[in-house]
Amino acid sequence: MASVYILYSEKLGKYYIGNIQQRIEEHKNKKFPECFTSKENNWNLFFEVSDLEYKQARSIEKHIKAMKSSVYIINIKKYPEMLQKLKERYS
Numbered sequence: 001m002a003s004v005y006i007l008y009s010e011k012l013g014k015y016y017i018g019n020i021q022q023r024i025e026e027h028k029n030k031k032f033p034e035c036f037t038s039k040e041n042n043w044n045l046f047f048e049v050s051d052l053e054y055k056q057a058r059s060i061e062k063h064i065k066a067m068k069s070s071v072y073i074i075n076i077k078k079y080p081e082m083l084q085k086l087k088e089r090y091s
Helices: 022-028 054-067 070-078 080-089
Strands: 002-009 014-019 043-052
Touching: 002 054, 002 070, 014 054, 014 070, 043 054, 043 070, 043 080, 054 070, 054 080, 070 080
Parallel strands: none
Antiparallel strands: 002 014, 002 043
């Protein structure tokens, strides 16, 4: 099973969307020195969707990234029906 997570840096005012749970700790520990998340230490888990099939998680991740909108990200957390529609669309 896989998950989609959204990290948020208050200092940068930026979101990072990824998948697979182990990566959260890897980003926090700067395992990827050239990665976008290595620019800041204060990434916090903003939102997570778990218990997804890998392909579904990947599709949802790509969809959220393609929207290029912090308002969209905030609304996914605020309105559970949006997330449900994404799960159905990419099932």
